[in-house]
Amino acid sequence: MNEDDHEIEDLQREVAGLLLEYVYAPLLEDQHVRGVLPAPEGAPAVRVALGDRDECVPSRLTMYEIPLGAGDELRTSHDVVALLRAAHTGTHIYPSDRVTSVMGMDLYVVDPANLEEAPFTTHDWVSALLRCLARPPDGRRETGLRGFLFTAGGLLRLYLDSADVRGVVGADVRPGGALTALLAALPSLLGREWRTPDTLDDPHCRYVVDLTGW
Template sequence: MAKMDRETAEQQADITRLLLHHIQAPLTGTLYVRGVLPVPAPPEAIRIVTGPADAYISGHLTAYEIPLQTNDAVVTAYDITGILRTLNASTHTYSSDHVGRLMGMSLIQVDPTSVETASPTADDNAFTILRTLVHPFTGEHPDPRLRGFLFLDQDRLRLYLDTEDRTGVIAADVRPSGAVTALLSALPSLITEEERMSEDSTDPHCTHVLDLTSW
């Protein structure tokens, strides 16, 4: 993996890790994170999918594409949280060349330099303190590494993963209501099984997809 691709992958994984709690805690109002999509580099970007807590890919979701770097500054998960809060608390409008469609969702390309980022709340800072004490950052990622996720349906969650031994992102569709402990234990070996892999031409964020919903 090239140095730039490796740095992009690490940044996407870090952003995913730091935004995970917003699948249960709203970003603002009734807006939750319903997906984090790892954009293949180039460009160096990430797509954050937002919507109501019970929304799935079939509707009511919006994906925001945000560059990972602007003006030589790295964009963090905290920056992304502030950007999304600002955009969804205002009447911000977009020109037609910044709005498209992606996997049945609206896709909005965001220029972070044009958005006044909302400041972290006291609860944000409290959560950062507590999370850091419980799960201190070590600089080492598990293998496989979570690069993103997307709620496809009420009981179908797509995980975007990469491994040290394989180039590219693999998507694994899992069933949250299933045998979660057993699945997590077997996942590292399951995603290496070539016979399980297929392609999803509608999803540009992965090279292959594994259906593990019946596992």
């Protein structure tokens, strides 16, 4: 097995892991993920079945095959979600060679060139942030996620610990913006003296760092 095959396998695992959260929470409107399958014969693609929550009857499910390659690069798992949402939204015309059936389900082979990827949503942003803090992709854990709370004004309070600070520190963030930059900066920001007033009514942390403008 060559390096490209390993990368495809890793990405298929990553996509399956990401799509787990849409089994019970809808991917869009009333559509839930009812299956994630590696494309057969080692093809560089994933197949995703969508349908109503708890639906198992094949004829009531729709499956999409999403290619994982984008030129010389691979798509990310979030790219796959964006294409999946776009494919299932609105009316799309598929040539006959891209429509078939498998295991009793209609199968549509998606051509990304004919789709405009759906935007990265606030839900996606929050989910990615919490997942990266709880399970760092590289295994390193400079900050540990001890909890979280959605608060007024569309903010998210993170409860974090770190080897560089004592106890649990809260961090208020506003979903959106540069997620990668925030994740990289969090360890160094937790110890700064940007604190809420002494009247802070939150017994779950020592103080709160205001990162809403980050």
